[in-house]
Amino acid sequence: PDATFMRMKEDAMNNGQTKPGYNLQISAENQFITDFALFPNPTDTLTLIPFFNSFLDRYGHLPSVAVADSGYGSEENYRFMDEAGMEAYVKYNRFHLEQRPRYKPNPFHHDNFHYNATEDYYVCPMGQHMTRIGTSHTKTASGYRSENARYRAHNCKGCPLRCMCYKAKGDRRIIEVNHRLNEYKHKARELLTSEEGIRHRGRRCIEPEAVFGQMKFNMAYRRFRHFGKDKVTMDFAFFAIAFNIKKMCSKIAKQTKNGGNTPHFGLFLHIYPILDSENRIFWTNPQKSVA
Template structure:
């Protein structure tokens, strides 16, 4: 029991830890050259870039990205004393808690959510049985199913994430679905009344994000994102062979990656200066 209690104290909020590095968490890594997809102790590295310069980085124990955005943005503010006006990120960060945080801090969230690309498909848009495609009367607060039946709000449900964020979901229920000719395509439950759950606040965040992402500037930022952080990670891992931390503990790993980030920025800056000097020499030769 004493040993078990000690393990729980070391893990804290995590569900695992490495005996060789108590701060590292077991994460499912991408398959290596031998097609080994097993879990390995590691850290989740987050970076922010501008013109492929690393402007901020963070080391986290969470395997997923969605729980790292808020502390990462907080660390950016602590580092520079200000905050970015715009944030561009992929669907791994698109959840209600992150959208709410960015809205409250005056940040334009060009951040995808998990169904962003699926909503553009014809199969999704033409499916009238999906909650997102049902008509909603905001003034009287009811949905209309494909058969024209009103689905009135019958209650609320609350959930709290492991980060402590509290969400509110409204539950809507049809009067009676028994004998409906579309019932087989509508839902598969044995209950004679279909119920749907809607998070209106989350839906409003997604609607605003969709408007930003499909705007002219949003299209430009989305196209530039793959050549920003992804290109930086590729340069560090593949071009310079940094695939594994040499040090142990979160504190030492932060220092190690800080040196890697510093070296990357110096190489980038040196390459820019070299191009400028070559351009000047070329101009003088032409004259």
């Protein structure tokens, strides 16, 4: 009863068949699993904040840097990371499209209209001012309320660009703009296109994706062996511990073969929470979370 019917990537019938499952979220650093959590909702947007809270409960602090794909780019998530003081290298839904060499902004999309912040109005492609007429609110499934400013043109009747501008029946176009989300997107774009952001974007593909690839294809761990969220959590916890020990042993063997020093501290990373304070030998705090 804790699971939810979801569409899986493994679809033998190729007909969009749904199966009961969980949305597994992991954070990784240097391809080590630093945290994990299971969620019943299939979308990633609503999992980021609870996952960060899980990270906080496990380590006593939030990561200083977060790198994630566009599935996590929402106003609610950006605001949480901003107020937590995190560097959010998190893409939004149109970021990939904007980075294409042949990308041309749509001049009739309100995101590309000129905005006068001083007098709070937009200018449409024909040069007509769109004044603010009110505010609307939307509520997400988690209860977060977003505020959208509404702007309306004075008169679109007879405009030669009307057929390309909008398809509504009215003679005055109305747009809704989320100014706070636009600010977060602008900040995210600057971070993602910086030299450090390009480096993080390159590493994101080989951090959690490589872990999932090793899990599913190298170790054939494609489905849980128990029922119920508590048992499934126990199931994956043992797997994550074994995965990290295997990864550390592989690194030790490789460094020993190359004549390097053996990083013994890594072996004690995941047994830290179960040891008493006087028995804790080594400890390093993960600084980055890659969702």
